[in-house]
Amino acid sequence: MAFLAFLAAMAIGSSCSLFGMDASGRAGPRHVFLFIGDGMSYGSEVAASRYLYGADEGLAWHVFPFRAWAATWDASAYDLFAADASAPVFAEDSFDPLLGYDPARGGDEPWPLGPDARAYLLRAATDSASAATAIATGLKTENGNIAWARGDPAGGALVTIAESARSRLGSAVGIVSTVPFNHATPAAFSAHSPRRDSYAGIAAEILGSTRPDVLVGGGHPAWNATYFSSEALADLKASGAWTVVERAAGLDGGDSLAAAAAALGAGGRLFGLFGGGDGAFEAPIPLDNPGAPAFVAEPENPSLAEAVAAAIDALARDPDGFLLVAEQGDVDWANHANDFPRMLGAIASLDAAVRTVVDFVDRPGDGIDWGNSLLVVTADHGTGLLRFDTASAIGKGALPSSRTGAVYSYPGGTVSYNATSHQNELVGFAARGDAAVSSFGDLLGAGRPGTRILDNTDIYRGLADFLGLR
Numbered sequence: 001m002a003f004l005a006f007l008a009a010m011a012i013g014s015s016c017s018l019f020g021m022d023a024s025g026r027a028g029p030r031h032v033f034l035f036i037g038d039g040m041s042y043g044s045e046v047a048a049s050r051y052l053y054g055a056d057e058g059l060a061w062h063v064f065p066f067r068a069w070a071a072t073w074d075a076s077a078y079d080l081f082a083a084d085a086s087a088p089v090f091a092e093d094s095f096d097p098l099l100g101y102d103p104a105r106g107g108d109e110p111w112p113l114g115p116d117a118r119a120y121l122l123r124a125a126t127d128s129a130s131a132a133t134a135i136a137t138g139l140k141t142e143n144g145n146i147a148w149a150r151g152d153p154a155g156g157a158l159v160t161i162a163e164s165a166r167s168r169l170g171s172a173v174g175i176v177s178t179v180p181f182n183h184a185t186p187a188a189f190s191a192h193s194p195r196r197d198s199y200a201g202i203a204a205e206i207l208g209s210t211r212p213d214v215l216v217g218g219g220h221p222a223w224n225a226t227y228f229s230s231e232a233l234a235d236l237k238a239s240g241a242w243t244v245v246e247r248a249a250g251l252d253g254g255d256s257l258a259a260a261a262a263a264l265g266a267g268g269r270l271f272g273l274f275g276g277g278d279g280a281f282e283a284p285i286p287l288d289n290p291g292a293p294a295f296v297a298e299p300e301n302p303s304l305a306e307a308v309a310a311a312i313d314a315l316a317r318d319p320d321g322f323l324l325v326a327e328q329g330d331v332d333w334a335n336h337a338n339d340f341p342r343m344l345g346a347i348a349s350l351d352a353a354v355r356t357v358v359d360f361v362d363r364p365g366d367g368i369d370w371g372n373s374l375l376v377v378t379a380d381h382g383t384g385l386l387r388f389d390t391a392s393a394i395g396k397g398a399l400p401s402s403r404t405g406a407v408y409s410y411p412g413g414t415v416s417y418n419a420t421s422h423q424n425e426l427v428g429f430a431a432r433g434d435a436a437v438s439s440f441g442d443l444l445g446a447g448r449p450g451t452r453i454l455d456n457t458d459i460y461r462g463l464a465d466f467l468g469l470r
């Protein structure tokens with residue numbers, strides 16, 4: 001008996017968890033919900049939390065039992081820091097984590113908890129392609145690479161966690177994004193390319209080859225033809241290989257998606273194609289309504305919560321478990337544009353989507369519970385170097401910002417952006433599930449002892465450990 005208890009403890013506490021057993025030692029399917037707020041610095045989280053809840057840490061994931069910070073540097077940023085230090089370029093088997101991110105220069109925690117180390121944080125930073133590749137494959141690569149090896153070798157495709165979960169566990173795979181479905185972050189879990197802007201090729205691989213069970217995103221060619229062509233969409237519909245749900249004038253996109261997910265037959269694949277003039281879903285717009293946060297949203301795109309709910313409805317029917325990746329990509333687009341209200345709306349939509357998953361896992365009677373589920377919320381990097389008066393700026397429902405024509409202005413200087421680019425700042429990481437601590441706790445502080453810093457490649461390791469893939 002004591003020996004069996006020891007084995008169970010090993011399964012929970014070590015990095016070699018027993019294949020197919022959940023955190024309580026039961027055999028059965030496992031379920032991963034991975035949320036990525038693209039460009040979501042911790043300062044952005046605090047700002048959105050203040051607007052929504054009047055407190056710094058009121059977002060859905062701020063109460064999760066496992067909290068940490070993630071370093072986001074990629075091989076390109078590393079090589080620039082290495083050149084500054086006259087050190088060798090990045091190599092997988094011999095690199096210095098402190099060259100990628102040094103807490104002595106950037107802080108053990110991100111601003112506003114840590115220092116405001118602007119010059120260091122803006123010196124070099126990952127892009128979304130290499131950051132998502134690190135999370136999806138556990139490997140560092142260069143800017144612009146979609147699950148593709150450093151150095152862009154021929155045949156450099158890297159195996160993603162979605163591919164491993166499907167091939168080794170039979171997991172269903174869902175990919176949801178509020179930006180185009182073939183943009184960097186969703187693509188790094190569902191395609192392979194040394195060029196993130198090869199939109200037609202990436203779309204062809206996702207829809208014709210890797211084929212997630214559920215795919216929901218922006219990029220509808222009727223609104224923006226940059227990402228996916230009308231011809232490719234017509235061919236896809238004619239092929240009958242997917243159930244396609246599209247944005248349509250006057251129709252509620254969330255309702256259409258829910259109905260299609262409910263009607264999806266066994267083995268069917270669902271493709272929800274939405275988006276607006278820039279290719280992305282239109283994030284809800286917050287109103288200046290002190291004391292009572294409120295938003296204006298257009299209904300032709302689904303909300304992220306609606307997209308996630310439809311995806312779960314379809315994925316949860318797979319008896320082998322599932323992996324769902326959901327990106328709120330508008331946070332990054334808003335922060336690039338220094339558009340504070342859009343950033344708030346995008347994080348509010350992420351908050352609602354995460355609450356949808358918490359409620360879903362809490363619901364009894366469906367065999368999906370915290371014993372066999374792992375819910376992670378993180379960011380791939382910060383964008384815009386948002387700063388604000390930490391004491392007084394931003395109250396519940398109150399916008400400190402105003403817009404004059406195409407230019408955003410922030411009266412009194414209480415809110416400011418200091419870049420239109422990415423930064424090498426630590427980002428938030430939160431996990432919930434009985435296995436959250438055992439999956440990620442051992443990875444804390446590697447190369448940076450005494451800190452609660454994970455590397456973004458550790459996110460892959462923790463998820464793979466939970467699924468029994470390592």
Ligand SMILES: [Zn+2]
Pocket residue numbers: 039128332333336383422
């Ligand atoms: Zn970006």
